Amino acid sequence: MDVQHTDLGDVRKITLAGRLDSAGVDLIEIRFGALIVPVGKHTVVDMTEVSFLASLGVRMLISTTRALSRKGAKLALFGATPPVMEIIETMGFNDIVPVVASESEAIAYVTE
Template sequence: MSAVISEEGGVVKAELEGRLDTMNVNNMEMQFTAGIAPKAMPTIVDLTKVTFIASLGIRMLLTTCRTLDRRGAKMALYGATPPVMEVIETTALSEIIPVVGSEAEAVAAVKG
C-alpha cells in the first residue's frame, strides 16, 4: 500500500495504491492523514489503483473527511474499481463522501 500526496491548483491529491486492508492501513494511515488534514484544503483521493478496501480503510477515509469538514474543506473520491465501489456503497460511505468517476469531477465536487 502506498500513498502519494501532492498539491496543485489549490487542491490536495492523494493517490492510493494497493490493498486498504488491516495491515496496510495501520502502516500508512499516519502518512495519509498527516499529508492531508493539516492543510485543510479541498482534497481528492484517487482510488484507481486500490484493489481492496476493508473497514479500517473506510474508517481512515471517513475520519480524514470529517477532519477536513470541521476545518471548512471538502473531500471527494474518484476512480473506484467495481469491487471497491461495492464496499463503498454497502457501507454507505458514498452518502457522506462524494464518489465520482474522474479526477475532473472530483475537483469540481470539492471546489464547488
C-alpha cells in the first residue's frame, strides 16, 4: 500500500495505491492522517489504484474525514473501481463521505 500527495492550488490531493486491507492500513494509516488532518486543506483522494477495500480501510477513511471536517475542511474520494465501490456501498460509506467518478467532480465538491 502506498500513499502520495500533491497540492492542486488550495486542494490537497492524496493518491492511494494497493490494497486497503489490515496490513495495508497498518502500513499507511499514520502517514495518511498526517498528510491530511494537520494540513487542514480541502482534500480529494484518488482511489483509482486501490485494488481492495475492507472495513479497516473504511474506518481509516471515516476517521480522517471526520477529523478534517472538525477543522472546517471537506474530503471526497474519486475513481473507486467496481469491487471497491461494492464494499463502499455495502458499508454505507458513501452515505456520509462523497465518492464520485472523477477528480474534477471531487474538486468541485470540496471547493463549493
